[in-house]
Each structure stands twice: as structure tokens, then as C-alpha cells.
Amino acid sequence: ALTWKSSAGVGTTCDREAALRLHRLRFVDRRGRDAAEEIIEEKRKQRHEDAAKLARDHQQTVKRIHDQSNERLRAMQDAGSFSHRSREEHHRIEAARQDPDKARERMTKEMRARVAEYQETQTALSARVAARPNMTVRTRAELRAIEEARQDPQEAANAMKARRIEVQRRYREERRSMTARVRAQPRSSFWTPEQRAKIEEARRDESEAAERTIAATREASISFNQQMEAMLARVANIPPFSIRSREERLAIEETRQDPQEALAAMKKRAREQEEAHKQEHAALVSRVQATPRKTFWTKREREQIEELRQDPEEARQRAEQQMRHASATYRQQREEMAQRVAAYPKKTFLEREHRERMQYATELRAKTTAPGFVK
Numbered sequence: 552a553l554t555w556k557s558s559a560g561v562g563t564t565c566d567r568e569a570a571l572r573l574h575r576l577r578f579v580d581r582r583g584r585d586a587a588e589e590i591i592e593e594k595r596k597q598r599h600e601d602a603a604k605l606a607r608d609h610q611q612t613v614k615r616i617h618d619q620s621n622e623r624l625r626a627m628q629d630a631g632s633f634s635h636r637s638r639e640e641h642h643r644i645e646a647a648r649q650d651p652d653k654a655r656e657r658m659t660k661e662m663r664a665r666v667a668e669y670q671e672t673q674t675a676l677s678a679r680v681a682a683r684p685n686m687t688v689r690t691r692a693e694l695r696a697i698e699e700a701r702q703d704p705q706e707a708a709n710a711m712k713a714r715r716i717e718v719q720r721r722y723r724e725e726r727r728s729m730t731a732r733v734r735a736q737p738r739s740s741f742w743t744p745e746q747r748a749k750i751e752e753a754r755r756d757e758s759e760a761a762e763r764t765i766a767a768t769r770e771a772s773i774s775f776n777q778q779m780e781a782m783l784a785r786v787a788n789i790p791p792f793s794i795r796s797r798e799e800r801l802a803i804e805e806t807r808q809d810p811q812e813a814l815a816a817m818k819k820r821a822r823e824q825e826e827a828h829k830q831e832h833a834a835l836v837s838r839v840q841a842t843p844r845k846t847f848w849t850k851r852e853r854e855q856i857e858e859l860r861q862d863p864e865e866a867r868q869r870a871e872q873q874m875r876h877a878s879a880t881y882r883q884q885r886e887e888m889a890q891r892v893a894a895y896p897k898k899t900f901l902e903r904e905h906r907e908r909m910q911y912a913t914e915l916r917a918k919t920t921a922p923g924f925v926k
Contacts, residue, residue, distance in 0.1 A: 567688060574693075578700055583711055585718060628786065 569590070576586030689697070740747065795803070848856065901909075 571688070578697065581714070583714060583718075585715075624782070628789070 573586065573590060576582045576590075580586070582589075742750065846853070
């Protein structure tokens, strides 16, 4: 493959022989645009054939996959299980299963490492490509011929236009002469009469072919649906296979119920339990009330409690009387205590001279503050 590179070191890849052929046709043979259209038509036919071949291969692949799928379904039906994994494979899968968060973290780290590695590789690759000198597949003689053929764009356009007109004129003349020669020759074919008869028989109108194709497709769809319904009916008629015993399956079927039915049953059970609790509570209260009262007090203590039990108003009045009596008793005791304290002789830690000076100052202050005092 040939790579055409720009100054940045990047470009496109094409076939070397195709590039040389196009260059030779355009500049050496000077066929211009007709050469490009001829190559394009060849490429189109080649791609059309490749596409048809790919379509046929795809149809064969789809048919093979469909056959393999049907064969696998028949094998699963014969084996009694529609799972393509064995019990050992299921055990290995369960053993290899891991936490989603850990798997996500590990995958994120791996992807980041790969991105960094890819960026480093691309950077190194671009550097190596940019460091290489520019190369060309043309020889020195071809380059010289290209330089000689290079001309002014307007002049080249005019020359190309004149050449295209001349080529069209010669093409029409050649086509007319070729048509005349072909018509002058007797008709001939490499097909045998039987083959030509088959071709004519197979030839039909486009709308008729489309209708026939649609009808065939519809019939195939109906047949496929019928086959699928028949297969589903056969599968439904097959008795179920399970690793559980008959008793376990019966127990599961008995406990299986509709979600709404389960909710209604749960609500009914809750109401029944609430009603049973209320009845038990009422019975418990009635039993407690019917039971004779029990206490840890002795008979004598209970009699004292009953004697001391009184009316609240009477207890309040008695408490007020007791408080008034206690207040009067406290005031009397305080007065008696004050009298006893007053009867004691006065005592002080001051010396006699100091006490006499204080007494003299008090008497002098009383005289000077008395009314009618004159200085």
C-alpha cells in the first residue's frame, strides 16, 4: 500500500498500481477526466460484485446460524433443559462472580492505564513518522515530465475543455461506426436455444417480480410463525424438569399466590391478630379486676392507714392550722431567745480608754445634733 503524507506526517493510504495507472492515464496518455470516470466505473462494478458476494455470504451465514440455533434447540429439547450451560459451568460462574463496585473500580483503573499507554504509543509513533524525510514513488524522469506538463490553471482548463469536446466528438463518431458494424453483422449468441428459452421464461416485469418476492416473503413469515407456534406447543406439552422432588414442588405450588391475594391475606391476618389482641387484653383486665387486692402492708398497718385517710379539704384545713401553730411557736421561741441574749452583759475586745473615748464622742454628737443647740 502507498501512503501519501503531508507536512504534518499524516495522510491516506491507496494502491500504488492504481495511483500510477491514474497518473499515467491523466498525464502521459492525456485522457483526462475520461480516464478517471473509467476507473470509477471499474471500481463501482468491482464494489457491486463484492457487495453482492458479501450479501450472499451473509445470507449463508444467517442460514447457518439459524440452522445451528434450531439444532441447539432440538438438542436442548431432547436433553430436557433449555440452558446451554451445565451445572459445573454454573458453579464456576457463581465462584467467579465478584462485587460490582470492585469490578467497576478494577475496570476503571485498567481503562485509564490503557488510555495512558495508547496516548504514549501515539505520541511516539507521530514523532517517528514526523522525523522521517518525505518520500515519493515517482522516478526522476516522471517528476521532470510532471514539471514540464505543469501549466497555468486557466490555460489548462481551456485545453481540458477543448480536449473534452474533441473526445466527445470522436466518441460519438466511434459509437455510430461501431453501432453500424454491429447491426451489419448477423445476430449471434453464446447461449444455447435451451438456455435462451429458460432466460426468456425467467424474465418478467419488475412489478411482477416484486409481488412474487413479497408473496414469497409473506409465505415464509407465515410458515415461520406456524413452526414457532408448533415448537412452543411441543415445549409446553413437555413435562417440566426440576432438581426438586415432587413433595417440594407441591409445597411450592401450595405457597405460591398472587401478590394482591397475598396482600389481602396479610391485611386479613393483621386484623384478626389485632382483634385477638384486643380480646386477650380485655380478658386480662377483667381477670385483674376480678382478683382480690393484694398488698405488702400488715393488717394493723392497713388499719392505721385507713384511720389516717381523710377528706382533702379537711386535710388542707388541718395543715393550715398546723402551719399557723408552728409559726406562732417559732415567733415565741425567737422572742424568748432574744430576751435571753439581751440579759447577757455586753462584752467587747476594746480597751477601757478606747471605750470611754467612744462614749464621749457619742454623747457629744447627741448634744450637737439636739434641737436648740447653739454654738
